[in-house]
Amino acid sequence: MKNQKQAMIYGLATVLLWSTVATAFKLSLADLAPVQMLLVASSASILVMAVILVVQGKWQQVFQLRRGQYLQSMGMGLINPCLYYFLLFGAFDRLPAQEAQPLNYTWALVLAYLSVPFLGQKLRRIDILAGLVCYAGVVVIATRGAVMSLSFSDPLGVSLALGSTLVWASYWIIATRDSRDPVVGLFLNFVFGLPVIIMVCWQTAGLVLPLGKSAVAALYVGVFEMGIAFVLWSQAMKKAENTSRVSNLIFISPFLSLVFIYFILGEVILSSTYVGLVLILSGLWLQQLKLRKREQALGQG
Template sequence: MSQFSRNTQAMLYGLGAVLLWSTVATAFSISLKHLSPVQLLLTANLVSLIFLVCLLTVKGEVKSLLSYAKKSWKSSFFFGAINPFLYYLILLQAYSMLPAQEAQAINYTWAIMLSFMAVPILKQRLKMADYIAACACYFGVLYISTRGEIGSLEFSNGMGVSFALLSTVIWAFYWLLNTKDERPSLIGLTLNFAFALPLIVLLAAATGELTQWKAEGIWGAVYIGLFEMGLSFVLWNKALKLTSNASQVANLIFLSPLLSIVWLSQFAGEPILSSTLIGLACILAGLFVQNWAKRQKTNQV
């Protein structure tokens, strides 16, 4: 297979993953009208786990999965407690309190949070581009969360914004720790979902959410588990393995929040707020500056 063909396939796989990710905010918005965050997470986690185990079975890696489950159960439990358990509980809480377009836009600042958290954890140094990107991104967050009324500093839903920002901290923390994870990526993800499942069931039982399910929300939760937590990961991994230019594939992620707003307006009935568009533009500009600076540094090496 020629390199051109491999790169073309990588872009197609990457676009597939991005298209799936762009629909998730809509699925969250619709499902959370009928299910609690815990119920949604329980269903999605179970579906994703079944999908990943089936995939590993097809690939003939079940023995390897069981082997890693035995020898790395502590790290699997630890990572699973962070993601999907804690991360998605916090993120879904934000989605239940904010318009989905606002929650997903704020959640995209996790890359900036990751840069700042990498300083104490990985002993990395910040560049001027990181500060510029942070200013642009968090100005965007402020603009979104105040619905454009920055001078008043009156947040549309302060608690919801706090949950959305906290989700970026948890996600960044997870990926920084993930750099030291020695498990194969697909097996590690599967084990995370497997060890998180009992935690979610216990929480659902403790809060009385194992009963009184509304069928209207189930299919959305199944969709999230299958596509957001399962298939999209496989497609994105495949894209990164095929491409000779990871930055080119990574830039596709900028399409996701823009497409997401379109799907929310068309299928979830959310009117597109001008404050979200302006704030999102600031966030994407900040992320672009950060990515551009990283590419420049890579090209100089």
């Protein structure tokens, strides 16, 4: 049943969790290589999602799918968690959290652009304007305010962050054709992706993992960012009478994240970060305008 109040509570809980993960990423990467962090986090996420499926009474669905759906999980697992998080964690390994985190938020705009060729949606003028505003923010953050020089603080780190948005948007376009229960599908994607992560970790950084604060932070990422937050957000969307009101909660997350980054990581937040973040969020707000107007019209009807 729809319940807007419950939807907002689920949404706020998700946003709170999302706001902490940039800090958790950096804490974990202090002692772990990106692929080691991915191994720990993915393993924890699989266990959490297994428990969630048991609690929801959906565990049997894991074994009742068609052969093609298991093959689909093998392919999607290579995208998420393997490729997406390897790029994302690589970006956080090279960039300050205050830079990597806002750049990752541009994935929603990339999704709108990729939906044109792959889902047959139309590119609106507002999408083009939103893109110009968003990527102006990217340039401000990536150059740390030295816009005219176009001297990027870490070109590879910026490329990894923007590359992760392309991979994440592609994943969600593929997921639109996935008829499985969302948690069942994500669980199987992670299960099939895990052996690849183990192999890459073994061949590169090694499977001997340092214990301590970094390992705990990686477990936190797996439990909350990869597992519980996904389920909470799914519940928020399912309960929402007005999805745009819930979606707008996302705009709280990057600013709240800067609070954690400042007080826990001790990063001095640059003025260019604030300017760039405002530009990115303004672009995303513009991009959502039509969705909000459509929902308002349906509500009035």
